[in-house]
Amino acid sequence: MSLDGGAGMAEENKAARKKIRATDLMNKIMSDYFYGLNEAATSGKQKVAWCTSVGPAELLRAMGFAVHFPENHAAILGATRMATDMIPVANAVGYSPEICSYLTSDIGAYLKGITPLSKAYPGIESIPKPDVLVFNTNQCRDVQDWFSWYARELDVPCIGITSPKSINEVTDAHITDVARQIEALIPTLEAIAGQKLDMERLRETVALSRECTELWKQVLETATATPAPLTFYDGTILMGPAVVLRGTRQAVDFYKALLAELEQRVTDGVGAVENETVRIYWDGMPVWGRLRPHSELFAGLNTTVLASTYCSSWIFPSFDGDDPIRSMAKAYLELFIVRSDSYKERYITSMLKKFRIDGIIYHDAKTCPCNSNSRYGMPQRLEEQTGIPGLVISGDLNDLRCVSDEQTKTNIEAFIEQLEEGK
Ligand code: SF4
Numbered sequence: 001m002s003l004d005g006g007a008g009m010a011e012e013n014k015a016a017r018k019k020i021r022a023t024d025l026m027n028k029i030m031s032d033y034f035y036g037l038n039e040a041a042t043s044g045k046q047k048v049a050w051c052t053s054v055g056p057a058e059l060l061r062a063m064g065f066a067v068h069f070p071e072n073h074a075a076i077l078g079a080t081r082m083a084t085d086m087i088p089v090a091n092a093v094g095y096s097p098e099i100c101s102y103l104t105s106d107i108g109a110y111l112k113g114i115t116p117l118s119k120a121y122p123g124i125e126s127i128p129k130p131d132v133l134v135f136n137t138n139q140c141r142d143v144q145d146w147f148s149w150y151a152r153e154l155d156v157p158c159i160g161i162t163s164p165k166s167i168n169e170v171t172d173a174h175i176t177d178v179a180r181q182i183e184a185l186i187p188t189l190e191a192i193a194g195q196k197l198d199m200e201r202l203r204e205t206v207a208l209s210r211e212c213t214e215l216w217k218q219v220l221e222t223a224t225a226t227p228a229p230l231t232f233y234d235g236t237i238l239m240g241p242a243v244v245l246r247g248t249r250q251a252v253d254f255y256k257a258l259l260a261e262l263e264q265r266v267t268d269g270v271g272a273v274e275n276e277t278v279r280i281y282w283d284g285m286p287v288w289g290r291l292r293p294h295s296e297l298f299a300g301l302n303t304t305v306l307a308s309t310y311c312s313s314w315i316f317p318s319f320d321g322d323d324p325i326r327s328m329a330k331a332y333l334e335l336f337i338v339r340s341d342s343y344k345e346r347y348i349t350s351m352l353k354k355f356r357i358d359g360i361i362y363h364d365a366k367t368c369p370c371n372s373n374s375r376y377g378m379p380q381r382l383e384e385q386t387g388i389p390g391l392v393i394s395g396d397l398n399d400l401r402c403v404s405d406e407q408t409k410t411n412i413e414a415f416i417e418q419l420e421e422g423k
Contacts, residue, residue, distance in 0.1 A: 018272060020234060022258040029250045030240050034121050040066035041128030047193055048128045050150070052143040053243060054313075054332050055136040056161070056182055058209050058324070061247045062202040063193045068128050069244050070146065073117070074102035074398065077109055078288025080116045083398035095149075100142035101367040101398035107149055132192045134185065135160035138338045140370040159188055163333065168340040170333045178329035199324070205247040206328060207321030215255035216242045217315045220307070222262040224355055227271025228306035229262045232282045233295040234272060235311035242314040271304065278303040278419050279356060283348065284363030285310060285371050285397040290405070297409060301416045307355040309336055309348070309373075337370055344373060345382055352388055359419045360390040361412070366402040389422075391415040 040046035049065035051057045053072070060067050077083040083101060086108030091097050093111070095104050109115060110127070117124045133147040133156055144160060151158035161181040164174055186197050216239070222229050230238070238258060245251035265271075280298070282305050287294065298305050313336050320327035336344060351357070360382065362374035369375065379390035393411055396402035 018270070020230065020238070020258070020261060022254065022261050023238070025254055025257055026238060026241060029245065029254055031121060032250070033241075033244055034117055034124060037066050037068055037128045038117075038121075038124045047131040049189075050130045050133045050147065052135045052139070052147070052160075054138055054335055055134050056185065056328060056332075058205045058247045058319075058328055059182060059185065059189070059197075059202065060134060062205040063189050063197055064195060065132075065189075065193065066128070067244070068130065070106050070127075071102055071143075072240070072244050073109075073115070073127060074106040075288055076116045076120075077105045078102075078398035079291060080119075081289040081400070082109070082114070082116055083289065084400045086112060086114070087399055097367075097399070099367060100140065100146070101396055103142050103146040103149075104367075105398045106146070110150075110153075130154065130156050132156060132189065133158040133160075134189075136163055136332055137161065138163035138165075138332050138335055140337075140368075157188065157192070159185055161185075161332070163338060165338060166340045167333065167338055168343055170330060174333050175326055175329045178333055179326045182325050182329060202324045203321040206319050206324040208249060208252060209247045209316065210319035210321065212242055212246055212248075212251045212255060213314065213316045213319060215252065215259055217312075217317075219255060219259050219262060220311055220315070221354075222259070222266055223304075223306040225266040226279075226356070227269070227273065227276035228279070228304045228355075229265035229270060229272055230306070231272045231295065231298075232286070232305040232308045232311060233291050235308065236286045236288075236291060239311055239314055272306075273299045273302065273304045275302045276304045277423075278358050278416055280305040281348070281351060281355065281357045281360045282308040282310065282363065283360060283373050285365045285368055287363065287395045287400075287403055288397055289400045290395075290403065290408075293405070294408075297412060298416075301413065303416050305361070307351055307357065309351075310371075312351070313337065341373075341376060341378060345378060345385070348382060349386055352386055357388060358423070359415060360388060361415070362390055362392045364392050364394050366394065366396045367399055368397055389415070389419065 041048050046066045049060040050068045083105035086105040089108035089111045090104035135143045135147045147158050241251040316331035318330040364372045364374045374392040
């Protein structure tokens with residue numbers, strides 16, 4: 001993602017932009033979430049499931065599991081710039097530096113007995129020990145490999161959904177396939193949870209996920225205003241509850257408060273970046289360890305990065321409380337990363353229009369090919385079709401050894417200058 005993270009910790013990302021007041025509320029509910037998970041794992045009163053970012057979190061929550069998202073933990077490792085030192089530890093046990101740096105930094109941190117949660121949330125000593133690991137390969141194979149490592153290490157069951165990929169149109173056959181795979185998880189989960197699935201509770205959970213997703217969409221769409229009231233860098237932090245608290249009332253309440261604040265900014269004509277003159281679409285993963293410098297770089301160029309594939313990937317319009325399992329299957333399949341290039345191009349083209357974008361930046365993340373869309377000619381095709389220029393920057397989500405700060409800065413400055421001249 002990845003669909004992955006949503007670091008949900010605000011410390012990285014303060015300078016050069018106006019503080020969003022709802023961030024305080026977000027910090028509170030994220031803190032409650034992490035302490036709740038810790039309590040579940042240490043007291044044994046609630047079973048703990050680990051879930052991939054667009055795995056069946058609604059099902060797990062409805063069955064009473066406390067849910068931990070390793071990709072969120074890995075994003076926090078990246079945002080706190082701890083990740084790069086953890087990666088070699090996983091490399092030493094056979095996980096290549098070429099594969100997902102979320103995987104390698106998270107496993108490396110586990111092997112070193114370190115978590116950034118300890119510093120942010122005193123009293124939390126480790127990530128919560130799971131009772132079950134549940135993946136969905138809709139984003140990539142790495143998540144299954146990642147969870148399988150923990151399954152062996154901790155002797156915990158690992159179950160999941162194997163999703164089709166590169167889909168142009170999501171058909172009934174695709175949905176039936178994934179819905180059946182979701183149903184097949186239920187007996188194992190019931191045995192671990194020690195209780196039967198309550199369909200009414202699942203309906204309520206899916207309905208809450210739908211409400212959360214609608215609000216998150218409206219939050220992101222406030223950036224259609226000129227000037228945009230929030231940036232991509234705000235979004236990567238503010239999406240934390242949409243990632244880890246999907247299907248809960250807390251997430252819904254938070255996004256209502258955030259939306260009201262951003263709508264007020266739009267009414268007042270307040271932009272996230274002063275003197276916004278250039279509007280950028282970001283495709284691909286954030287560089288978690290560089291959120292702040294990137295945010296400052298663009299703000300200094302009177303440029304707002306205001307829409308992205310990444311933040312928008314947590315919009316799931318198909319969730320439907322009346323048809324929970326099929327609608328979950330459909331929502332998980334409609335994800336951008338699951339789709340064909342021709343779908344992705346149609347989607348990005350519509351985003352360029354909706355947000356009145358001047359240029360696209362594609363992040364080619366070294367260790368995440370699934371979420372790097374610049375490798376098979378897409379920037380050239382999109383520029384030809386839309387007339388909107390693109391720039392590819394090389395980097396990575398978590399492995400800062402793959403990031404050249406000087407080159408990134410020079411290339412972005414030249415690109416923005418080119419866009420200004422073309423206006
Ligand atoms: S490879 Fe990419 S999509 Fe897969 S888990 Fe890692 S960051 Fe996410």
